[in-house]
Amino acid sequence: MxxxxxxxxxxxxxxxxxxxxxxxxxxxxxxxxxxxxxxxxxxxxxxxxxxxxxxxxxxxxxxxxxxxxxxxxxxxxxxxxxxxxxxxxxxxxxxxxxxxxxxxxxxxxxxxxxxxxxxxxxxxxxxxxxxxxxxxxxxxxxxxxxxxxxxxxxxxxxxxxxxxxxxxxxxxxxxxxDDYEAGKAGGAKFAEEGAKNILCVNTVPGAANSEARCKGIKDGAKSKGGTSKQLPLPSSNFGNPSAVTQAIKAALLKDGSVDAVVTIGVQDADSAAAAIDQAKAGDKVKLGTFDLSQSQLDRVKAGKQLFAIDQQxxxxxxxxxxxxxxxxxxxxxxxxxxxxxxPLLVTADNVAAAIAGTKAGVR
CATH class of the missing domain: 3.40.50.2300 (Response regulator)
Known part of the structure; x- marks a missing residue:
C-alpha cells in the first residue's frame, strides 16, 4: 500500500x-x-x-x-x-x-x-x-x-x-x-533504460505513500532526462483488475508517447501487464511496480518487466x-x-533470490 x-x-x-x-x-x-x-x-x-x-x-x-x-x-x-x-x-x-x-x-x-x-x-x-x-x-x-x-x-x-x-x-x-526514495530509484532505472514518458498509475490518490511514490518516480526520471505524469484512478478501482486494465489501456491508446508504466502495487501491475498486451504495446512500453508477488518476479525473470521495488x-x-x-x-x-x-530494487540481476522469499511467504 x-x-x-x-x-x-x-x-x-x-x-x-x-x-x-x-x-x-x-x-x-x-x-x-x-x-x-x-x-x-x-x-x-x-x-x-x-x-x-x-x-x-x-x-x-x-x-x-x-x-x-x-x-x-x-x-x-x-x-x-x-x-x-x-x-x-x-x-x-x-x-x-x-x-x-x-x-x-x-x-x-x-x-x-x-x-x-x-x-x-x-x-x-x-x-x-x-x-x-x-x-x-x-x-x-x-x-x-x-x-x-x-x-x-x-x-x-x-x-x-x-x-x-x-x-x-x-x-x-x-x-x-522511504516511498519517495523508492520512487526515485524506480524513475531513474526507467530513464537509464531509455524511457522518456512514464505513466504512474495511482489507484489510491491522495494517500501519502502513493503520492510520494509517484512524486519520486517523476523526480527520479527527471534526474536522468525523463518525464512522468500520474494516472489517478478512483480508489474503488483498487483490486478491480478489469477496471484498472481498461483505464491503463485507454491511456496508452490515447498517448502513444508513453513508453513506461509503473503501478503502486502488485495487483495493479498484473492489470497493467494485461493492458500493455491488449494495447499491443509490449515492444515499446516498459513495466515496473512497487512491491513483490510471484507474477511480478516471473515477468522480471522472463524479461517482460523491468523491475519490482521491494519495501520488505x-x-x-x-x-x-x-x-x-x-x-x-x-x-x-x-x-x-x-x-x-x-527500498530494494529487484531486477533480472537479483530476481532468483527474491523468488525464494516469495515462495516462503515473506516477500
Missing part, C-alpha cells in the same frame, strides 16, 4: 547501516520465538488476534502483560499478508510472555483515512500497551494518533508516513521504507511488533529513526 501523506524528503541516500542494531534484536527475538507456543491466527472482517497467555485485552496493560494492536490493510491484500506474517512471527514472543497482539484492518480502501482513524480509536478503547499504525492520511489520522499518545500508549508509525509522521504526531519511531513488508511487521514488545518489556529501543526496511 504505500502511504498517505505527501512528504518532502531530505533527499539523503539510503543506507543499510540503520538496520544493524535491529537486525541483532530480530535475531535474538527469532531465536526465542522458537521456544514460544501458539501462533497469530487470521480472522474474518480483517481482524485477527494472536493467542494471549491469560487476561482480557482491557486488563493486559494494568496486569503488566503487553497488549499490542497493529493497524494494517485489508485481510485479502497480498502485500498486507506479508506484513501480518512478520507481525505474527514476532507475536510468538509476546504471547510467550503472557501478552497479546491484535490485528485490525479496514473492509476496503474507499474511505481509508477516516477508517484508519476509527480503528486507532477502537484499539485505544481496549486500553492497549502499544499501537502500531500506518499514517496513510495525516489530516484524518493524526488526531487519533495524538490522542493515543496523550493517553500514555506507546505508538509506532510504520509502513507509511515516514519519519516526518512520527515527529509530527509524537510517535516513538517510523519503521518502513515482512520486516515491517516483524520489526514493529518485536520492537514495541522489547520497549514495553525491557526498555530496549534501537536508536535509528527512521528504521528503514527498503
Amino acid at each position: 504505500e502511504r498517505m501523506q505527501t512528504r518532502r524528503p531530505s533527499g539523503r541516500r539510503l543506507s543499510t547501516r540503520g538496520l544493524t542494531a535491529v537486525t541483532l534484536l530480530a535475531m535474538a527475538a527469532a531465536a526465542l520465538t522458537g521456544c514460544a507456543s501458539g501462533k497469530g491466527s487470521g480472522g474474518d472482517g480483517g481482524q485477527s488476534t494472536a493467542p494471549a497467555g491469560g487476561g482480557s485485552t482491557s486488563g493486559t496493560k494494568s496486569s503488566g502483560k503487553n497488549s499490542i494492536y497493529v493497524i494494517g490493510g485489508k485481510a485479502d491484500d497480498p502485500f498486507w499478508s506479508a506484513i501480518k506474517r512478520g507481525g505474527e512471527d514476532a507475536a510468538k514472543l509476546v504471547t510467550a510472555g503472557g501478552g497479546k497482539v491484535t490485528f485490525l484492518g479496514p473492509q476496503n480502501y474507499d474511505n481509508l483515512g477516516p477508517d484508519a482513524a476509527k480503528l486507532t480509536l477502537t484499539a485505544l478503547a481496549q486500553n492497549p500497551s502499544a499501537i502500531v499504525v500506518p499514517d496513510w492520511v495525516p489530516e484524518n489520522q493524526d488526531a487519533a494518533i495524538k490522542q493515543a499518545i496523550a493517553k500514555g500508549v506507546k505508538v509506532f508509525v510504520y509502513n507509511s508516513g515516514g519519519v516526518e509522521a512520527a515527529k509530527r504526531t509524537g510517535a516513538i519511531k517510523y519503521i518502513g521504507s 513488508p515482512y520486516l515491517q511487521g516483524f520489526y514493529a511488533v518485536s520492537i514495541a514488545n522489547q520497549l514495553l518489556s525491557y526498555g530496549v529501543l534501537p536508536p535509528q529513526n527512521p528504521l528503514l526496511t527498503g
